[in-house]
Amino acid sequence: MSPRPGFVLEVDRSTPATLIWHGEGFRLERLPVGTRVVYGPEPLPPLADPDLAIRHALDNPLGDSKPLQALLFPGMRLTIAFDDISLPLPPMRAPDVRQRVIEAVLDLAADAGVDDVVLIAALALHRRMTDPELRHALGDRVFEAFAPHGLLMQHDAEDRSNLVDLGVTDHGEDVEINRRAAESDLLIYVNINLSAMDGGHKSVATGLASYKSIKHHHNVRTMLNSRSFMDIRHSELHSSNWRMGRFIAESGVKLFQIETTLNTDTFPKELGFLQKREWEWSLKDRASFLATSSALGRTPGGLSRKIFHSVYAPHDLTSVQAGAVEAVHEATLANLFRQQLVEVSGQTDVLTMGLPYIGPYNVNSTMNPILVACLGLGYFFNLYRGKPLVREGGVVIISHPTPWEFNPVHHPSYIDFFEQVLAETTDMFEIEAKYEESFATDPWYVHLYRTSYAYHGVHPLYMWYWCAHALAHLGRVIVVGGDRAAVRRLGFSPASTLEDALELAEDVVGRDPTITHLRVPPLLMAEVT
Amino acid sequence: MKALKFERNVPRFAAARVASAVAGSGKGVRVGPLALVELDPVEIPGPGWVRVRPRLAGICGSDLATLDGRSSRYFEHIVSFPFIPGHEVVGDVEGGTLDGRRAVIEPVLGCEARGIDPPCAGCAAGRKGSCERIAFGHLRPGLQTGYCRDTGGGWSTGLVAHESQLHAVPDDFSDEAAVMVEPAACAVHAALASDITGGERVVVLGAGTLGLCVIAALRALCLPGALVAVAKHPNQRELARDLGADQVVKPGEHKRAARRLSGSLALESDNGVIERLTGGVDLVVDCVGSSGSLEQCLEVVRPGGRIVLVGMPGVVRLDLAPLWQREIELRGAYAYGSEDRPEGPRSTFQLALELVREARLERLVSARYPLERYEEAVAHAAAAGCRGAVKIVFDMRKGGSGPGTPSTSAGRPNAASTTKEAK
Numbered sequence: 001m002s003p004r005p006g007f008v009l010e011v012d013r014s015t016p017a018t019l020i021w022h023g024e025g026f027r028l029e030r031l032p033v034g035t036r037v038v039y040g041p042e043p044l045p046p047l048a049d050p051d052l053a054i055r056h057a058l059d060n061p062l063g064d065s066k067p068l069q070a071l072l073f074p075g076m077r078l079t080i081a082f083d084d085i086s087l088p089l090p091p092m093r094a095p096d097v098r099q100r101v102i103e104a105v106l107d108l109a110a111d112a113g114v115d116d117v118v119l120i121a122a123l124a125l126h127r128r129m130t131d132p133e134l135r136h137a138l139g140d141r142v143f144e145a146f147a148p149h150g151l152l153m154q155h156d157a158e159d160r161s162n163l164v165d166l167g168v169t170d171h172g173e174d175v176e177i178n179r180r181a182a183e184s185d186l187l188i189y190v191n192i193n194l195s196a197m198d199g200g201h202k203s204v205a206t207g208l209a210s211y212k213s214i215k216h217h218h219n220v221r222t223m224l225n226s227r228s229f230m231d232i233r234h235s236e237l238h239s240s241n242w243r244m245g246r247f248i249a250e251s252g253v254k255l256f257q258i259e260t261t262l263n264t265d266t267f268p269k270e271l272g273f274l275q276k277r278e279w280e281w282s283l284k285d286r287a288s289f290l291a292t293s294s295a296l297g298r299t300p301g302g303l304s305r306k307i308f309h310s311v312y313a314p315h316d317l318t319s320v321q322a323g324a325v326e327a328v329h330e331a332t333l334a335n336l337f338r339q340q341l342v343e344v345s346g347q348t349d350v351l352t353m354g355l356p357y358i359g360p361y362n363v364n365s366t367m368n369p370i371l372v373a374c375l376g377l378g379y380f381f382n383l384y385r386g387k388p389l390v391r392e393g394g395v396v397i398i399s400h401p402t403p404w405e406f407n408p409v410h411h412p413s414y415i416d417f418f419e420q421v422l423a424e425t426t427d428m429f430e431i432e433a434k435y436e437e438s439f440a441t442d443p444w445y446v447h448l449y450r451t452s453y454a455y456h457g458v459h460p461l462y463m464w465y466w467c468a469h470a471l472a473h474l475g476r477v478i479v480v481g482g483d484r485a486a487v488r489r490l491g492f493s494p495a496s497t498l499e500d501a502l503e504l505a506e507d508v509v510g511r512d513p514t515i516t517h518l519r520v521p522p523l524l525m526a527e528v529t
Numbered sequence: 530m531k532a533l534k535f536e537r538n539v540p541r542f543a544a545a546r547v548a549s550a551v552a553g554s555g556k557g558v559r560v561g562p563l564a565l566v567e568l569d570p571v572e573i574p575g576p577g578w579v580r581v582r583p584r585l586a587g588i589c590g591s592d593l594a595t596l597d598g599r600s601s602r603y604f605e606h607i608v609s610f611p612f613i614p615g616h617e618v619v620g621d622v623e624g625g626t627l628d629g630r631r632a633v634i635e636p637v638l639g640c641e642a643r644g645i646d647p648p649c650a651g652c653a654a655g656r657k658g659s660c661e662r663i664a665f666g667h668l669r670p671g672l673q674t675g676y677c678r679d680t681g682g683g684w685s686t687g688l689v690a691h692e693s694q695l696h697a698v699p700d701d702f703s704d705e706a707a708v709m710v711e712p713a714a715c716a717v718h719a720a721l722a723s724d725i726t727g728g729e730r731v732v733v734l735g736a737g738t739l740g741l742c743v744i745a746a747l748r749a750l751c752l753p754g755a756l757v758a759v760a761k762h763p764n765q766r767e768l769a770r771d772l773g774a775d776q777v778v779k780p781g782e783h784k785r786a787a788r789r790l791s792g793s794l795a796l797e798s799d800n801g802v803i804e805r806l807t808g809g810v811d812l813v814v815d816c817v818g819s820s821g822s823l824e825q826c827l828e829v830v831r832p833g834g835r836i837v838l839v840g841m842p843g844v845v846r847l848d849l850a851p852l853w854q855r856e857i858e859l860r861g862a863y864a865y866g867s868e869d870r871p872e873g874p875r876s877t878f879q880l881a882l883e884l885v886r887e888a889r890l891e892r893l894v895s896a897r898y899p900l901e902r903y904e905e906a907v908a909h910a911a912a913a914g915c916r917g918a919v920k921i922v923f924d925m926r927k928g929g930s931g932p933g934t935p936s937t938s939a940g941r942p943n944a945a946s947t948t949k950e951a952k
Contacts, residue, residue, distance in 0.1 A: 408797070408800065408802055408803075409801035410801075416785050416786075416788075416789050419779075419785060419786075420778060420782070420789065423777075423778075424776070438789070442792060443792055443794060444788060444793065444795055
């Protein structure tokens with residue numbers, strides 16, 4: 001039986017309660033009658049033989065690229081860059097798709113007699129990956145072959161000696177990327193395209209770039225003009241990356257792009273109820289829900305975080321395409337939308353969303369308040385094509401505990417941004433003008449980014465900018481069940497219950513508003529007409 | 530006359546110490562050696578002395594330490610019992626050149642007030658706070674009015690002051706503004722004693738009356754490159770910002786704030802918590818004076834930097850290794866006298882009068898109490914920060930401190946929450 005497409009349910013009196021994520025927990029909530037609940041399509045069936053599909057993609061490239069085999073030759077410098085820990089979400093069970101693809105590429109390289117091969121984790125301004133994380137993404141064979149010899153690197157956006165300034169685009173954007181990648185005879189980039197934002201020219205232009213380069217598109221103006229940044233044709237974030245990507249190609253960097261899509265099989269069997277429609281829960285699903293909720297209720301916060309972060313997704317490969325960047329990315333998006341797109345008719349006054357325990361920047365870490373804002377208003381709000389799910393001046397209601405809690409190893413500059421900057425102002429333009437440079441160049445943050453496992457100093461500001469479009473669009477943001485002080489620090493309104501939040505929302509949007517609940521995860525993308 | 534008299538009574542002193550230790554600051558007053566009494570007027574000690582009828586007199590942190598039995602034994606030889614506390618005083622002068630006028634008292638009892646001539650080196654140089662004769666001359670020991678048996682103190686309806694101690698209050702000054710002149714003078718002296726060169730990065734620890742006045746003084750008289758205030762309570766944070774702090778953080782956030790401000794590196798624990806900075810800010814002004822605050826100063830000051838201690842300390846327990854290894858200068862800042870200014874020597878009190886006017890420091894006066902309600906007044910002063918208040922004063926004016934007394938609002942939208950009228 002083929003998977004069912006996504007759909008929009010209208011809640012009536014017989015509709016069972018809806019599962020709503022709440023950080024490291026979830027609950028069942030009866031939504032008001034008339035609420036629309038947006039469900040994504042069921043997981044697509046996986047490719048029958050992923051390794052064969054990968055090999056086929058490498059041999060049959062899209063666009064004007066030659067097959068990979070034809071691009072490899074003895075004595076060449078080959079660099080393979082790959083997406084970092086931020087993808088996929090949750091991390092997928094082994095073998096990770098990066099491992100499959102890179103093993104296939106290395107087999108071809110070995111056959112061609114290529115012996116100067118370097119792997120680079122394309123961190124951009126993200127934290128470095130730990131050895132276990134790298135080992136999980138690449139598999140034992142690849143890790144053991146490269147890491148001990150110093151051939152498994154992590155992009156360092158602050159290593160001046162290993163960056164090369166390629167010049168400036170016709171829009172005045174500095175293009176500065178990893179020297180090894182730029183000076184290789186061939187750069188291969190291995191993507192996991194979890195959302196429509198990922199991949200394309202953004203892979204190299206962001207993943208292997210420096211702050212000097214990234215700041216041209218990770219800024220408030222760009223974010224306000226990306227509607228949404230999940231829709232590359234209406235995203236200034238992507239336009240800038242595309243200009244840079246083309247400039248990189250014109251500068252002589254030869255790139256072979258590999259992109260992959262995964263299905264939305266997000267949780268293992270024991271948590272399978274999390275991705276099933278509630279009225280289809282079996283007795284076993286109900287029992288699992290009750291047992292899990294009850295266990296989580298009794299588990300201390302730190303332990304439940306550990307439990308959740310040890311969950312590996314059973315994601316399966318649904319497509320792989322390789323070759324020229326733009327042709328590849330077109331095909332990728334088609335495959336991605338096949339899995340994620342849901343048609344939604346008309347906007348809503350109030351959009352509700354339950355945020356899970358994980359986002360791109362807190363894998364094996366804490367979802368701090370800034371990341372809560374970013375996940376809700378940056379990512380979930382932007383999961384649309386056409387028009388936002390919520391109307392201009394509408395309200396977003398987020399369910400998340402939003403603890404005033406940070407991982408000081410991963411997010412040191414987040415603490416300072418939250419304690420010292422957001423205490424002064426939440427205005428993005430003011431923050432950008434007054435604080436960005438000092439956060440980006442702070443020697444301690446630079447030190448921790450380069451030598452520890454810290455996100456770059458400027459990263460929390462970028463995550464705040466990520467919310468720009470939503471905040472400019474919305475009349476109010478309400479957080480249900482969050483730490484009240486933390487929620488207020490973000491400039492949002494706290495509420496104890498969804499009912500209270502809906503009452504607060506009525507102050508902004510009027511009585512009897514239309515309500516839509518975004519049932520994510522699993523990931524979806526709304527085509528709002 | 531009515532006065533709050535502080536006796537030398539060891540059992541009561543001990544009881545106050547225990548009560549304040551157990552129940553918190555201000556709670557020792559009920560069992561301590563302070564009592565409201567009727568006294569004969571204080572005798573005029575000699576020529577140049579006049580009577581002053583206090584109008585308002587503030588309750589200071591050092592007063593609270595005394596009432597709590599927490600003050601250092603260091604002071605034993607430079608006070609004389611019994612004394613009437615109160616050294617932040619505005620009152621009506623009776624006699625002398627300021628007869629009939631309001632004046633604030635510069636309370637240090639230096640050589641001139643003690644009839645000592647020639648004066649000591651400190652007084653001769655205009656540094657009255659450094660007087661070497663505060664236990665000598667024709668007065669009994671007492672570093673200030675309010676700690677000397679022979680002068681009386683502000684917590685009464687009458688005291689005596691030497692004319693050299695008096696500064697006329699401008700007619701357009703409210704009593705509330707005038708009573709802030711003494712703490713403002715402490716702050717002015719501290720700011721100027723900190724020797725800030727333009728652009729230096731400064732942290733001020735503590736945002737009670739003294740801390741807030743120091744922030745205002747630093748902003749008005751020095752050119753700090755950046756000024757971070759560490760303030761515990763919301764009202765203090767708002768005032769600190771309004772008085773000139775560039776950034777206001779909560780206690781516990783000081784290390785991160787100083788690190789970011791100075792661009793310092795940091796040494797961390799395994800789980801990423803900052804243990805201490807490798808650099809730090811140029812100057813820390815400690816307006817608390819406790820072991821904890823001094824420790825915090827040492828955590829955030831750069832090698833070769835300075836700590837200015839303004840809050841009155843007692844016995845502290847402190848690891849001085851960083852002071853030694855980082856060649857940090859620890860400097861006290863006490864009282865007032867004459868300050869070197871570009872235009873020439875200026876009286877600290879005159880500079881303070883200007884600061885009070887400029888920064889509208891009268892808004893820091895949050896509540897007024899009659900002497901009869903001294904227990905409540907002291908309790909309020911001891912809990913001022915958490916009760917949204919700053920300066921608590923005794924009000925000896927006729928008809929004062931009751932309903933209808935003009936409010937001393939901070940002039941801010943939420944001033945109602947910060948100004949409490951004693952009823």
